[in-house]
Amino acid sequence: MGADTDDEVRSERYDIHNYIKEVLDKSEFDADENPLEMSDVIRAAASRYVVEGNSDDIADHEYHYITAVRIADNISRSSSVYKETARDMYNEFEESHDDLNDEEIEAMAEDAGKFTIGNNLTVTYSMAYELLDDLMEEAMPLILPEEDRKKAGGTLKSQVNEYFSKQQLLGQCGVVSEETASTIQHIGGIRHDVVHDVEERFTLDTLDGDMDRIDEIPGAVNEVYELVYGEPAYQYVDE
Known part of the structure; x- marks a missing residue:
């Protein structure tokens, strides 16, 4: 073009x-x-x-959309790099480690793949956390009108403004699906681990057994984005 x-x-x-x-x-x-x-x-x-x-x-809604696009793109690219690295390292370890069985070689290859994408996933989870925190804030009037929030005491107000509290309220009130509420909670937990623990950014041990959950992030972003703006973020192509 x-x-x-x-x-x-x-x-x-x-x-x-x-x-x-x-x-x-x-x-x-x-x-x-x-x-x-x-x-x-x-x-x-x-x-x-x-x-x-x-x-x-x-406008804010434009930055929110652009962030959603970057999140989906980062996940797609990280997935490709992870799979390629794990595959290549599996073949390399298989040739150089006669003393290891297939399961041990596979575990080492997966660790190598996670090490390669650690920093990128740290950025991805951080972006998803910040975006969802903003979007959930925009969605709060659906269950707690702004006037009532202003009348609330300091403790309640701070609780309602907190990421996990907003996630729980939206989930318990059925404003978002149980799956999305669970994914939002997952994002908050992983983001905390990788942001506050340098080692986790490389090892991604916090994602052991949960690597597939990375693919849930665009769906959660899409649902909350549509809740706020009345149209999905990923409306042009299945990203």
């Missing part, structure tokens, strides 16, 4: 969703035939929207 096309699209005063739609309309990719390429187009367009625009003019 040429620079003239980008400038033409960006010159219009659209929000991020209008901008993405314009870019996709001008792209040569078909979402059904090339979902990964389409995801790359969306990621690049979201980045350009920030770089080429005035940050003062970019």
